[in-house]
Amino acid sequence: MRKAALHNLGCKVNSYETEAMTQLLKKAGYEIVSFQDQADVYIINTCSVTNMADRKSRQMLHKAKKQNPNAVVVATGCYVQTATEKVAQDLSIDLVVGNNRKKDIVEILNEYYAEKEAGEQVKEEYVIDINHTDEYEDLEISTVTEHTRAHLKIQDGCNNFCSYCIIPYARGRIRSRTMESIKAELERLSASGFKEIVLTGINLSCYDDNGKKLIDVIEMADNVNGIERIRLGSLDPEVVTEDFVERLGKVKKICPHFHFSLQSGCDKTLKAMNRHYTSDEYYEKCQLIRKHIDNPAFTTDVIVGFPGETEEDYISSREFVKKVKFAELHVFKYSKRDGTVAAKMPNQIDEKIKTLRSEDLIKTGEELTKEFRQAKIGQDTTVLFEEKILLDNKEYWVGHTVDYIKIAVPEKENLEGQIRKVNVKDFLTNEIMLATM
Known part of the structure; x- marks a missing residue:
């Protein structure tokens, strides 16, 4: 029995795909071990959203080869698609599996081992032209590491x-x-x-x-017995219509x-980002949701320090963030990503200014979160x-x-996986509220 260790970098979609590959390997007879353990196969599902993500992906690939030089190190995911030349030259990588080929991981490994036994040592690359495919990679899962909530991938790619x-x-x-x-x-x-379930x-x-459309998936999920909650991973303003x-x-x-995508509350910056809405249009969509759903919680991502962003911007x-009254903000300093239009834009913002704006907006977000809770x-x-x-010995x-x-509730009974009614009492910590049953 060969041992396989998998490591995931990046988004919830990557997490889902890593879980799906884990289940394929288990079904094929592999023993799944921790990434820290000695394994025969290391699979790193990489991320490429920023230059730093690329660097972390390389570090994990090198770490795997260092842990066991005789192991098969597999690079898969977005870094593979965006850095093909670097991946081809990286001696720590034995197998390259692009997006839309993860479903074939068992067959690819079988082929690799067969060639190795035949004395062939060539690095194999299984990478399709992701920008010219309309095929959805139909990975699936039946269980996940998290015991109460399951992410369910239903879509890939972005236009x-x-x-x-x-x-x-x-992603194509x-x-x-x-x-x-x-x-x-x-x-x-x-x-x-x-x-x-989280779509x-x-x-x-x-x-x-x-x-x-998405609403049809949601309505279908609403009729599945046993599923009691449907959560959405992220929404763009374009989908929010009256219907x-x-x-x-x-x-x-x-x-x-x-989680309602914003990125900036400044129209000039939104245009430079090539986001296809204005702040007024975004706000109208928030109000439309509030019209039909009681007290919705809006969370979002906001980038500060985008090229050309002035202090006024x-x-x-x-101020727009305050107007929407988000329940939570995820604040990111703009990070130059090689290969994108923004990386070549003039008026790149100094890191110190980005940091000041980030700290200020994080504080604003914390105030909004406290108000919401x-x-x-x-x-x-x-x-x-x-x-x-266990918190303060309780x-x-x-x-x-x-x-x-x-x-959090101070309860001795085993409540794992149960949905129970509670009454909210106060803040237990900044992140957790105290309730009683």
Whole structure:
């Protein structure tokens, strides 16, 4: 029995694909071990979203070869697609498996071992031209490492070509999973005991299976027995129409928690980013969701220090963030990504200025998060409990509400995987709220 170790870098889509490869290898008879252990095969599912992500991907590949020089080191994922020459020259890599070929991981390894036994030592590369395929890679899972919540990938690729982003070149054009395949996986996950599923994709909002859209997937999931919560990975403003939100408001199991892509609240910066909406249009979409769904929690990503962003532009973005009243902000300093339009733009911002703006916006985000959570004190809500923790020598069961607030209850009973009604009392820490059952 050969031993395989897998390491994931990057997004939730990558995590899903790593889990799917793990299950394929298990089914083929591989023993799955920790990445820190000695293994016969190391598979690194790489990320390429930033130059730093590329560097981390290389570091993990080199670490694997150093741990066991005789092991087969497999590089897969987005770094493979965007840095083909560097990957070809990297002596620590034995096998190169691009996006859309991860489903073939067992067959690729079998072929490699057969060639090695025959005395052939050539580095094999299994990389398709990702920018000229319309095939959706139909990976699937039946269980995940996390015991209560399962991510379900339904879409791949992106057509947006934001000026700062390399992902369309790494993931290719938009491709969607069939409704039938999604339904089958929903039923498998439900049978495995998962109560919450998170629909995810590279550009989830663009899901399209022969005219069936994202809202059709959501409504289908709403009718799967055993699934009690449906959470969306990320939404773009383009998908939020009156029809979409009206139908969404009728979905019984939808979590009123929306990661709603923004990137900047300044129209000039949005245009430079090649984002296809204005701040006013974005705000109108937020209000449309609020019209049909009670007290939704909006979270978002915001980039500071984009090329050409003046102090006035930054302040405009910050004030817009306050206007929307986000429940949580994820703040990123603009990071130059080789191969993108933004990397060649004039007026690149000094790192010290980026840091000051980042720290300021993070503080704004913390204030908004506290305000959002403060309003929950005294209210009844439901929590899907995930794990037991020890805090100040006291045991608590912790989990998340439908709007993704982390809740702790001082309870001895085993609550893992259960959805229970609680009353929110106060802040236990900055990150966790205290409740009682």
